[in-house]
Amino acid sequence: MIKFKQMDNFREGHKIQTDNDLRKEFTILRHSEGNEWLQDVSNNVTKQAIKDLCIAYKNFFRKQNQKQPGYIKYASKKIAHYNRIGKSLTVYDMNGHPKFRSKKNGDFRFYQDNVKIQFTETHAKLESLAGSRRKNRQRLNWIRLAERNRIPVRAKYMNPRIAFDGERWWLSVGIQTTRHLKPLRRLSFACKKRRQARSEGIGIDLGIKDLAVISDTTKVGNINKTRAIRILKKKRRRLQRQVSRKYQMNKKGDSYCKTSNLIKSEKRLLRINHRLTNIRQNHIHQATTAIIKRKPSFVCLEALNVRGMMKNRYLSEKIQEQNLYEFRRQIEYKARWAKIPVVIADRWYPSSKTCVICGHVKKDLNLSERTYVCPVCGNVIDRDFQAALNLKYYGEAERMNSAS
Template identity: 45%
Template sequence: MILARKVRLKPISKQEQQLWKSAGTARWAYNWVLSKQEENYKQGGKFISDGILRKELTVLKQTEEYAWLYEASNNVTKQAIKDACNAYKKFFKKQADKPRFKSKKKSKPSFYNDNVKLKVKNNEVLIEKVGWVKTSERIPVNVKYVNPRISFDGKYWYLSVGIEKEIPKQELTNESLGVDVGIKELAVCSNGMSFKNINKTKTVKQAEKRLRRLQRQVSRKYEMNKEGNRFVKTSNIIKIEKRIRHLHRRLTNIRDNHIHQATTAIVKIKPCRVVTETLNIKGMMKNKHLSKAIAQQKLYDFKVKLQYKCEKYGIEFIEADKWFPSSKICSCCGQMKEKLKLSNRIYECDCGLRIDRDLNASINLSRYKLAS
């Protein structure tokens, strides 16, 4: 199984400048492909393959205007072109939304490094056009590296690389575990185990409060330094924006860590299968009252992490049908309640069962195959 390894890089100032150049070149190449594809589509042309675009860029680099592209590795632009074309292919297959242009301010700075040219020695890694960069921990040597990516998370640079690993076979129990996800609690399992909503904790609320204050502060400073239609970015604005970026990073890390802990706890029970509900996240996000809470819960991220961990342990991962009424069926007698409001947190049945709504749903999910 190929497992990702993420290691922090410790570049010197000169190396960091080169990392920024490579990330900027990758972003430019991605946007260049998108503009070429859109222009070609308007003229009635067919989809341009990444091979043709690569050749066109090679010719373009030889001109004086685009000579700066040589400052970054050739593999950076090649992979950025391939990524943009793959994004369009996914869009045509209706697997993803239409690819959008990457903004210099909002997009995550990242680029590809050729896996063959990636060299590793004691606490150091060789990155193309950057040189030997120190790492915070040692990366395994004499193994095949898959899809190495260098990215910036708002504070530090990281190297993410896939490494093939042999996973020993686990002895599983005969338990079928149902997992119901939601907003009140992140997840409720059919065995009674539940995981809280991390966004309701004091730590997250305080961080969000600080974030709101800083955002208001930077907004006021922009208005104070406005010159006509132009906003002037002063040194104080840059300082506040850096603090805002670090706060966003901290909140993301808190949520990701909580999801990792929850999914690891689920698979460590070693059930023979895990059943979750299929959620229409895009449809749920249209609800203006719940959209923020749904986005903060990162339900899709929870599903992805749980899925790969189940694969790692050899656990069968099942997604129940979208229309399976897990919340409306009584887990005791099997009777279905036609009308059940979202505000009804306790499920009450005519058979005398009185149970938490989410726990009832998770029990029904654990019996999904039998029910269908």
């Protein structure tokens, strides 16, 4: 109901309703006849859900009003699919429209009241978890944590969330601290000394053969080529085939009967997927932290069109495993912490095709050519290293233009 109201306001050009107005309407709906089941859920859960929905729609409407260059209202695959089935597209099918979180795969999360939640060194007390009327109801609301002393006791908590990834339950909470952060720009002697100690800027070329090639001849290897990843992927393939065969064996008409062994196999498969994700995340964190710890004067990256790259059916799996966007995201926020500027090169900047010596652009450079040979000056260089050098010079030029 709330989703339809926001979209109606968007279509008719009216102002979007705030979360306060929607919460008032939901309170009336909650106490109406036929909706008594809503009383079993804490009002803080529904309150936060409405707030999250309003934030999602504000972001969606802002993107629609900006109409950035290259924006496509509907995806080409969705248009072709709707033409085949004979249906017409609606505003809910637009790119970037908020989607309902699926509970089918066990990945869901919910909000807890930041006033009623409590922590000790080993336990956490949640709100309205147990429906028992016995005297020990308060004891039932205490849940033992897997780690000791991970969350500070007697602090001010903000936005606590509980999430389930299909295997484990996770509790995330914000802590208000009295530690004062240093200003971004400080003209003290110590800060000037730190600026002088920084090395020159670097350019980073992201790819598939290597995760990153840096302009100082450093390479970040592809973690997916290691033996540990290959063994886990082999186990996953065999387990996926095993799960598929069990589904076919337990098929009854149009439905499937989930047996205990099938549930165990799916949990093992989920555990392997989590293991692969954790290894890749750890590799990216270590690589980005090592780059930022060098204290370069700036970092220059490419604005890659990952969605377009994924359309290559021969390389889509390799590109997806590299997590290129996650690498850029971590570089950006870690550089912000270290007060290092990040320059994002234009998407169409020919970093690999431009000769680093004479500036000639070789337009017919194929992806299979790993070594760049310039037809003008005869320069022979690795194409990824040349791209990193060109990105470094691009960042230096952008910094000079912004300074002048």
